[in-house]
Amino acid sequence: AAKKKSGYELQTLTSWLLRQEMKGEIDTELTIVMSSIAMACKQIASLVQRAGISNLTGVQGAVNIQGEDQKKLDVVSNEVFSNCLRSSGRTGIIASEEEDVPVAVEESYSGNYVVVFDPLDGSSNIDAAVSTGSIFGIYSPNEECLPANSDDSSALGSEEERCIVNVCQPGNNLLAAGYCMYSSSVIFVLTLGKGVFAFTLDPMYGEFVLTQENIEIPKAGKIYSFNEGNYQMWDENLKKYIDDLKDPGPSGKPYSARYIGSLVGDFHRTLLYGGIYGYPRDAKSKNGKLRLLYECAPMSFIVEQAGGKGSDGHQRVLDIQPTEIHQRVPLYIGSKEEVEKLEKYLA
Numbered sequence: 302a303a304k305k306k307s308g309y310e311l312q313t314l315t316s317w318l319l320r321q322e323m324k325g326e327i328d329t330e331l332t333i334v335m336s337s338i339a340m341a342c343k344q345i346a347s348l349v350q351r352a353g354i355s356n357l358t359g360v361q362g363a364v365n366i367q368g369e370d371q372k373k374l375d376v377v378s379n380e381v382f383s384n385c386l387r388s389s390g391r392t393g394i395i396a397s398e399e400e401d402v403p404v405a406v407e408e409s410y411s412g413n414y415v416v417v418f419d420p421l422d423g424s425s426n427i428d429a430a431v432s433t434g435s436i437f438g439i440y441s442p443n444e445e446c447l448p449a450n451s452d453d454s455s456a457l458g459s460e461e462e463r464c465i466v467n468v469c470q471p472g473n474n475l476l477a478a479g480y481c482m483y484s485s486s487v488i489f490v491l492t493l494g495k496g497v498f499a500f501t502l503d504p505m506y507g508e509f510v511l512t513q514e515n516i517e518i519p520k521a522g523k524i525y526s527f528n529e530g531n532y533q534m535w536d537e538n539l540k541k542y543i544d545d546l547k548d549p550g551p552s553g554k555p556y557s558a559r560y561i562g563s564l565v566g567d568f569h570r571t572l573l574y575g576g577i578y579g580y581p582r583d584a585k586s587k588n589g590k591l592r593l594l595y596e597c598a599p600m601s602f603i604v605e606q607a608g609g610k611g612s613d614g615h616q617r618v619l620d621i622q623p624t625e626i627h628q629r630v631p632l633y634i635g636s637k638e639e640v641e642k643l644e645k646y647l648a
């Protein structure tokens with residue numbers, strides 16, 4: 302029988318990352334960026350769990366560039382993420398849902414990675430303690446966009462433009478992507494381009510412990526995750542697709558609906574149980590709601606690494622070349638067969 306693992310033989314995220322570095326899967330600089338992201342997620346997990354105690358529920362009283370009423374924890378999580386990345390010394394630019402434009406990181410002295418992130422996803426759920434998460438993606442640096450040392454303010458515009466160009470890379474360029482889900486367990490899910498791995502935070506000693514290796518999403522699954530409140534504003538062919546999911550058919554069993562309003566939570570369930578998550582375009586929002594750079598592309602990289610599909614209804618999300626930082630795209634993501642089935646309705 303397999304030797305029972307005492308809690309201390311399990312691999313931690315840190316030891317797993319060092320092993321990938323030793324095997325040459327990632328370089329030291331990227332290892333340091335990943336560790337700083339994991340540290341940010343641990344801090345956010347603690348802030349989320351104690352939100353009601355430390356008066357961090359509710360709104361900040363500001364509106365972000367998305368036009369959303371920022372929650373206090375949107376702002377705090379953004380600061381935690383930014384500070385951890387700055388202190389890594391290996392991050393050249395950050396682009397966040399909660400920053401109007403990309404920020405060149407002065408503290409960077411090596412590596413210069415580009416990190417895009419949604420510091421708190423599903424933040425509308427915070428006050429009811431429903432699962433939330435953080436999502437991130439890491440791109441290789443682009444030397445042209447080093448933090449400006451010149452005090453030539455006219456360069457600012459060009460530096461800002463260079464940074465936007467540098468951040469707007471297609472998901473195909475991602476070196477790494479992942480998310481942390483703050484739920485009944487705190488689970489850090491990561492891909493470096495060679496499979497998907499999950500680490501569960503062990504509160505006993507505050508480390509992420511490897512709990513799933515080479516996750517494979519089921520090829521099909523009878524769970525669909527859409528906000529049907531928008532049904533009447535959807536395109537006719539999408540309505541037909543949804544209606545057909547409700548037909549019990551020969552099996553006598555229709556699909557089940559599951560939707561919690563946090564992409565990270567709805568995605569994680571889809572990754573493990575199979576099925577499809579969708580945030581369609583509609584009459585009100587012609588490109589849907591989710592943001593390409595720090596929600597749709599990282600999740601699509603992860604799902605493809607697990608054998609699934611991430612589509613905007615017609616093409617791979619990872620093929621889309623972003624033209625602006627906060628660009629939105631429709632997202633249909635999950636089991637290969639389920640996404641392909643939907644694409645046929647939209648063709």
Ligand code: AHG
Nearest residue numbers: 419421422423424425528562563564
């Ligand atoms: P965020 O909280 O980062 O702004 O993201 C919210 C997103 C996503 O997490 C979730 O799936 C979706 O918004 C829910 O939108 P609806 O409330 O319109 O369903």
Ligand code: MN
Nearest residue numbers: 367369398424
């Ligand atoms: Mn938001």
Ligand code: MN
Nearest residue numbers: 419422423596
């Ligand atoms: Mn989000």
Ligand code: MN
Nearest residue numbers: 398419421422
């Ligand atoms: Mn967010």
